[in-house]
Amino acid sequence: MIITYEDIIIKTLTRVLAPFLQLYALYVLAHGHYSPGGGFQGGVILGASIILMVIAFGLDTARKRLTEKADIVLLCIGLLIYSGVGALCLALGGNFLDYSQLTKILPVTVAKARSLGILFVETGVALGVMAVMVSLFYDISTGGLPPER
Amino acid sequence: MKVFALLTVIIIGGLLVYGAEDFPKWGDPQGPGSVHVSPRYIQGTYIETGTPNVVTAVVADYRGYDTMGETVVIFTAGVACILMLRGKKRGEGEGDV
Numbered sequence: 001m002i003i004t005y006e007d008i009i010i011k012t013l014t015r016v017l018a019p020f021l022q023l024y025a026l027y028v029l030a031h032g033h034y035s036p037g038g039g040f041q042g043g044v045i046l047g048a049s050i051i052l053m054v055i056a057f058g059l060d061t062a063r064k065r066l067t068e069k070a071d072i073v074l075l076c077i078g079l080l081i082y083s084g085v086g087a088l089c090l091a092l093g094g095n096f097l098d099y100s101q102l103t104k105i106l107p108v109t110v111a112k113a114r115s116l117g118i119l120f121v122e123t124g125v126a127l128g129v130m131a132v133m134v135s136l137f138y139d140i141s142t143g144g145l146p147p148e149r
Numbered sequence: 150m151k152v153f154a155l156l157t158v159i160i161i162g163g164l165l166v167y168g169a170e171d172f173p174k175w176g177d178p179q180g181p182g183s184v185h186v187s188p189r190y191i192q193g194t195y196i197e198t199g200t201p202n203v204v205t206a207v208v209a210d211y212r213g214y215d216t217m218g219e220t221v222v223i224f225t226a227g228v229a230c231i232l233m234l235r236g237k238k239r240g241e242g243e244g245d246v
Binding site for chain 1: 196197198199200201202204205206208209210213214216217220221223224226227228230231233234235
């Protein structure tokens with residue numbers, strides 16, 4: 001069980017840092033086309049911001065912000081986005097994960113469609129990785145016990 | 150028995166080091182790893198996918214099926230931990246999962 005210390009420095013620092021951490025995670029995710037980064041890295045940073053919140057404000061506060069049920073839903077949505085994009089390409093008449101088929105529903109060129117397809121699946125990866133990190137941290141820090149409410 | 154294990158490790162390790170002599174030089178432009186599919190990726194990535202980062206294009210586009218498998222692995226690991234850790238205490242905990 002994580003014990004909360006009443007420390008104004010840690011709490012204030014987390015309050016200031018967390019939004020920038022999450023913004024940076026989105027930057028790493030969206031800028032993966034041009035620099036090192038992508039879904040896995042962005043998802044880990046996003047999960048780390050939630051874990052930082054657990055460390056500074058305690059488990060109960062964090063679990064009110066992001067409940068365990070919502071976390072599992074996010075985990076499933078992440079995988080669903082990835083496989084859904086693949087299945088959409090299949091439904092549009094191409095191979096599985098053949099993003100060039102997205103030109104049939106989006107007004108873009110083939111190269112741009114494949115670039116967008118990469119961004120879509122990376123978003124799914126980021127959501128899944130973030131949810132797994134947070135879920136593992138919740139489970140290990142509570143021993144799997146449900147919240148006391 | 151320990152001497153036998155140590156001898157086995159030394160012999161097999163020596164064989165591996167001996168075999169590594171035949172590998173192509175690290176970073177050799179004429180090595181098999183550099184002439185098979187790499188030129189195709191390096192030349193075609195920006196034209197075909199509009200993505201300057203070759204690594205991202207290979208991971209998420211050319212080998213997207215592989216990356217989907219990785220995501221499924223992470224998903225399975227998370228779900229397995231949820232099933233093991235949360236299921237164990239279900240008898241004494243009154244809340245649902």
